[in-house]
Amino acid sequence: MNMSVPMPVTLDVGSDGGFAVSVRGLAKRFGEVKAVDGIDLDVARGAIFALLGPNGAGKTTLMRMLATLITPDGGKASVMGHDLVAQPHAVRASIAMTGQFASLDDDLTGRENLLMLSRLLGFRGRAARARANDLLAEFDLSDAAGKQVKSYSGGMRRRLDIAASLVVTPDVLFLDEPTTGLDPNARQAVWRMIRAMAAAGVTILLTTQYLEEADQLADRIAVIDHGHKIAEGTSHELKSALGSGCLHVMLADPRRIEDAAAVLQAKLGLAAQAGVADASLSIVTRTAAEANEAVGALIAKGIELAAFSMGSPSLDEVFFALTAQHIGEVRDDV
Amino acid sequence: MSDVSSPVAVFRSVARPPAPSAVSNALVFGWRAVLKFRHVPEQLFDLVMTPIMFTLIFTFVFGGALAGSPRDYLQVFLPGILVQTVTFNAVYSGMGLSADLDKGLFDRFRSLPIWSLAPFAGLVVGDVLRHLIAGAIILAIGLLLGYRPEGGLLGVLGGFALLLAIGFGFGWIFIVLGLLVRTPMTVMTIGFTFLFPLVFASNIMVDPATMPGWLAAFVAVNPVSLMTTAIRGLMGGGATLGEVAAGLLAPVVLTAVLAPLTLVLYRRQ
Numbered sequence: 084m085n086m087s088v089p090m091p092v093t094l095d096v097g098s099d100g101g102f103a104v105s106v107r108g109l110a111k112r113f114g115e116v117k118a119v120d121g122i123d124l125d126v127a128r129g130a131i132f133a134l135l136g137p138n139g140a141g142k143t144t145l146m147r148m149l150a151t152l153i154t155p156d157g158g159k160a161s162v163m164g165h166d167l168v169a170q171p172h173a174v175r176a177s178i179a180m181t182g183q184f185a186s187l188d189d190d191l192t193g194r195e196n197l198l199m200l201s202r203l204l205g206f207r208g209r210a211a212r213a214r215a216n217d218l219l220a221e222f223d224l225s226d227a228a229g230k231q232v233k234s235y236s237g238g239m240r241r242r243l244d245i246a247a248s249l250v251v252t253p254d255v256l257f258l259d260e261p262t263t264g265l266d267p268n269a270r271q272a273v274w275r276m277i278r279a280m281a282a283a284g285v286t287i288l289l290t291t292q293y294l295e296e297a298d299q300l301a302d303r304i305a306v307i308d309h310g311h312k313i314a315e316g317t318s319h320e321l322k323s324a325l326g327s328g329c330l331h332v333m334l335a336d337p338r339r340i341e342d343a344a345a346v347l348q349a350k351l352g353l354a355a356q357a358g359v360a361d362a363s364l365s366i367v368t369r370t371a372a373e374a375n376e377a378v379g380a381l382i383a384k385g386i387e388l389a390a391f392s393m394g395s396p397s398l399d400e401v402f403f404a405l406t407a408q409h410i411g412e413v414r415d416d417v
Numbered sequence: 418m419s420d421v422s423s424p425v426a427v428f429r430s431v432a433r434p435p436a437p438s439a440v441s442n443a444l445v446f447g448w449r450a451v452l453k454f455r456h457v458p459e460q461l462f463d464l465v466m467t468p469i470m471f472t473l474i475f476t477f478v479f480g481g482a483l484a485g486s487p488r489d490y491l492q493v494f495l496p497g498i499l500v501q502t503v504t505f506n507a508v509y510s511g512m513g514l515s516a517d518l519d520k521g522l523f524d525r526f527r528s529l530p531i532w533s534l535a536p537f538a539g540l541v542v543g544d545v546l547r548h549l550i551a552g553a554i555i556l557a558i559g560l561l562l563g564y565r566p567e568g569g570l571l572g573v574l575g576g577f578a579l580l581l582a583i584g585f586g587f588g589w590i591f592i593v594l595g596l597l598v599r600t601p602m603t604v605m606t607i608g609f610t611f612l613f614p615l616v617f618a619s620n621i622m623v624d625p626a627t628m629p630g631w632l633a634a635f636v637a638v639n640p641v642s643l644m645t646t647a648i649r650g651l652m653g654g655g656a657t658l659g660e661v662a663a664g665l666l667a668p669v670v671l672t673a674v675l676a677p678l679t680l681v682l683y684r685r686q
Contacts (some may be wrong), residue, residue, distance in 0.1 A: 150528045176436075176530040186525035188449065188517075190456045202445045203531050205434035231456060247525065251433045 103128045103255050103286035104149060108158035110310075111144050118144040120310035121158065126255075126288055126303075131281045133301035134290045137402065141310040142290035143183060146257050149288070150180040163254045179248035180257040185240045186247070189233040193224050193243050196232060200250045218246040222276075238269030245276060256280060258289040262296060274300060294401055306405055313405050323369065325404055329396035330366050330374040335387035337362035343386050350377045356403040362389070367396045367404040439532035446539020450546065453513075460509065464547055468502040468555050475622060476562060483623055488563045495559040496576065496648040497621030500641060502555060503548050503584040504616060508608040510540045511591025512601040519599045537679065540592065541585065548584040552577055568654035576652040579664055583644050586668025589675035596682040615641050640667030 104126035111119045119141040126132040134142045147153045149162060151171040159166070165173040180186075187196050197215035206214050219228045222242045227235060232243065241261065248256055261277065262270040277300055281287055291297050297304045298318045306314040306321070314321060334343055340362055347355040347366050351373060355366040368374040374393055381388065396404070454461060472495070480490030517523050517536075526536050556564075556573070566573050590611075594604050618632060619641040625633045636642050647664025650656025 147524075150524075152524055152527055172530055175528055178528065180524065180528045182521045182524045184521040186521045186523075188522055189520070191449070191452055192456075195452055199445055199449055200525075200529075202448075203437070203442055203529055203535075205437040207434070210434070 101128060102126055103130070104132075104160070104162050104288060106145075106149070106158070106160040109145065109148060109155050109160050110157035111141075111148060111153065111155055117310050119148070119155075122307070122310070122312050124305060124312070124315075126286060128254075128286050129281065129284050130302045131277065131287045131289070131300050133297035133304045134288070134307050135292075135294065135297045135304050136290075136307035137292060140307040142307050143259055144310075145307070146180070146259050146288065146290055150178060150257050151175055152180075177254040178257060179250075179253035179255075181241075181244045181248045181259065181261065183259040183263065185232075185244050187232050187240065187244055190231060192229050192231055193235070193239075194219060194228040196243065196247060197250065200247050204251050206250075214250060218249065222246040223272075236269075238265055238272065241265060241269065241273060242276075245273070249280070252283070253285060255286045255288065258287060260290055260292065263292065270296075294396070306402075308402065308406055321401075325367055325369075325396075325401060327395070328368045328371065328374060329394050329400050330368050330377055331358065331390075331392045331394065332364050332378070332381065332388050333358075333360060333390040334362040334364075335389045339386050340364065342384065343381055346380050346384050346386065347377055350380045353404050356400060365400055367400055368393075436530065439535065442532045442535035443538035443542075446535050447542030450539050450543030453543065454546070461550070464506055464509070464551050465554050467505065468498055468551055469558060471501070472498050472555060472558055472562075479622075491559060491562055491564045492653070493649065494622065495555070495564045496652050497619075497645045499552055499555055499576070499580055500583060500645045500648060501616050501621055502551050503580055504587050504612055504641065505609075506547050506551055507544065507584055507587040508591050508605055508612070509547060510544050510588050511593075511595035511604045511608060513543070514540060514592055514595030515598055515601045515604045518595070519601070533683070534680070537592065537683075541588065544584055544588050545581055548581055549577075552580055566652045566654075568650075568652045568656070572652050572654055572656075575656075576648045579644070579648055579651060579661065582665060582668045586671040589671050589679060592679050593675050593682065596679065615639060619645060621645050643667065 102125045104124065106122060106124040108121045108123060109119055110117065110121050122141075122145060124132075134145065136142050144153070148155045149160060149167065151167065151174050154168065159168075161167060162174045163177040165177065167174055188199070191199070194215050197218055198211055201211035201214045216225075216228075219225045222245070224239060224243055224246070227239060232240065235243065245258070245261070248258075258277070262273050265273065274296075277287060277289070289300070301318065303317055304315065304321060305312050314324070316324065330347075332343065334340060340357075343364055344355045347353075347364065351366055351368060353367055355364040357363070358365050366377070368377065371393070378388070378391060475494055475498070476487045476491050480487035480494070484490035484493060523536065527533070566576075568576070591604065591608055594607060598604050598607065618636055619639045620636055621641065625636040625642075628636060643660075643663040644667060645664075647656060647660045650660045
């Protein structure tokens with residue numbers, strides 16, 4: 084093993100336009116359900132790209148297709164210039180995937196898991212052992228290297244799972260909900276790893292349900308819902324298109340809820356979403372000034388507020404705004 | 418992992434080694450099967466205790482009544498318990514496969530640039546080891562209790578070779594089940610529901626002569642009986658070519674039908 088050779092940085096622009104992942108009209112149905120319904124994506128080489136969406140949006144299905152685990156029903160895709168369907172082996176040679184559920188052997192130790200993968204990928208004898216030990220050290224798992232994985236905490240498991248994807252440096256790394264179920268410290272650790280990998284030139288495509296995670300990590304975000312891509316852009320673009328804040332109001336008089344929703348919609352150009360509590364509404368706003376004006380408009384109409392607050396929009400709220408917009412666009416097209 | 422800069426080194430430094438051969442891939446999975454024995458000794462316990470109990474109970478409780486004396490019974494019963502053990506043990510690889518699939522481990526294997534059937538080769542290696550260990554222990558106990566293989570060393574070796582063929586053939590049933598059913602316990606339940614009548618309605622434990630005609634007719638064509646007869650013949654001496662061929666029939670047919678089916682199911686997942 085030649086440890087001194089740096090990973091070559093590919094700069095040539097091939098027929099795929101230089102994208103690490105290029106997807107056109109990709110589709111997959113399970114029975115009646117269109118899990119992925121014609122998605123287009125282009126992921127630039129070396130970028131961190133996030134697929135953001137709720138459970139069941141089709142993110143995982145999309146990723147599993149790109150990792151050659153399931154065959155698409157329609158559309159085309161290439162990974163590092165290799166066609167997904169025609170050249171699955173070449174695709175597998177340029178990717179690694181860390182799935183949502185730890186793809187580790189619980190009965191084996193952490194070191195044995197990494198040794199197994201090192202040997203499967205062609206490291207022999209001492210080189211395999213050295214590689215496993217390097218990864219264990221880098222991922223802060225040396226102390227637990229000889230323990231069975233079934234005794235690991237969630238954070239340790241996830242670290243080992245990611246380490247397992249880096250036995251050979253992949254061109255593209257797929258991470259399916261890399262921080263779901265982790266505590267804040269473990270999440271931070273995983274974020275640091277993801278950034279370090281991207282800094283080393285690995286293209287990263289990750290799925291997440293957390294707006295904050297996509298915002299923190301990704302150069303570019305695609306919002307997925309019901310198998311469709313409903314928005315795409317940088318975090319900044321999405322925020323300025325949608326608003327980075329969220330106004331929550333609770334009415335003193337629940338009977339005025341429809342009036343209030345109409346006022347907000349007229350003022351902000353977006354639909355207001357009914358909150359969890361009775362007589363409460365929430366709506367995404369671009370700026371604090373806008374939120375201020377919206378509250379003013381409610382008061383001007385004589386709608387009394389029992390409570391109001393400003394905050395960051397939750398994924399739920401962004402979704403509501405996006406899907407409302409998406410449906411609006413579809414209507415405009417007709 | 419305390420700072421951002423440290424992992425970069427490890428990410429940048431790795432040149433991809435030349436792709437290993439299919440055989441090398443298969444050996445890694447075989448190594449994994451061996452590690453499992455070390456880490457999950459419980460399975461070895463299951464594997465060995467059940468046949469020991471069966472051997473002791475049948476030999477001493479029923480042996481005298483069934484064959485005149487425990488020792489005479491052992492002469493007939495020991496080759497049979499070997500067949501029973503191997504068919505029951507075949508359930509394990511299906512359970513293991515089902516657990517691997519359930520946990521997503523196979524997703525990792527399937528996204529690696531390796532020979533796609535290598536994980537199954539590993540299962541087979543594990544099976545062969547299991548069958549050999551269990552078979553050797555039962556034979557050792559049998560010898561202690563007074564079993565004498567009249568076929569000699571060659572007969573015993575021949576018997577064990579056939580035993581492995583039986584384990585290999587029956588293993589496919591549970592590999593297919595493991596691919597279809599995602600819960601290891603269900604694989605076990607279905608497996609034993611199917612195996613129990615096959616094993617008990619055979620000539621392993623008793624001479625079918627005393628059974629009602631319809632049952633004796635089934636026992637006569639039951640592949641487990643045919644396999645038992647062949648192993649008895651090999652280990653006891655005097656096996657005919659026809660008996661051995663009849664004993665091999667089920668393993669060969671199972672492999673011919675189920676191995677390709679395994680491939681189709683695995684690729685379709």
